[in-house]
Amino acid sequence: MTMAVDHKSPRKPRQITGRTVLFSLIAFFGAIAAMNAVMIYIAIDTFPGLEVDSSYKVSQRYNKEIAKAKAQAALNWSVDAVIERNGDGSAHIRVIAKDKAGAPITGEAVTVKLHRPTITAADQDLILSERSAGEYVANASGVGAGHWNVIVEIADRNDKALPIFRSKNKTFFAE
Incomplete structure (x- = not known):
């Protein structure tokens, strides 16, 4: 039996x-x-x-911000915001505002800003309507699960540029 032998040289690396x-x-x-x-x-x-947008411009208004915070504290208002999120991503927002004597605060412009801490595309600014004395409501859509910043502002209906009351809180919505 003969075997074929390959006589080719191995390939060089x-x-x-x-x-x-x-x-x-x-x-x-x-x-x-x-x-x-x-x-x-x-x-x-x-x-x-x-x-x-500009921390320098904000720093120039620092003393005014302190004065506004003191004026807000002197009002001694009780403002409670309740946000109930539904499974479909919509939410019902309800704000109840009372003055220091417990009387409802009526006739003011109430806004709620729902802002994501990380995704600005999902931010929503809502104008609430007064359903009854001191009770303001609105509905929002596209409120996904996760962390949200909730900013409640109450301003004079005639001068909405200067909020009388401002509160910023964080909330978490589960799936």
Whole structure:
């Protein structure tokens, strides 16, 4: 019995040259830089990281903010906000406002701002209507599960630019 023997010489291993190493390093770090650029773009697009547009301008109003907080505390109002979220993503918002004597606060402009801490696209600003004396209501849609900032503002109906009362709270809605 005869066996066929392959007389070809074995293939020489490919040599690593300086050019191969250079292109490999450029490709490796290029892929990392491209992925970092994509992740930075996505992060900035979904969460700009800004609470206010200009911290300098806000700092210039600091003393006015303190005066407004003192004036609000002197009012001694009782303002309760209740948000009931339904399974379909809608929510019923109810604000009950009473003065320091317990009398209902009527005839004011009441707004509720529902803001996501991380996704500004889901933010909603709602104007509540007065259902009965001191009770203001509104409905919202698209209120997803998760963390929300709830800002309740009460302003004079004739001068909505200056809120008389402002409260900022955080809430969590489960699935």
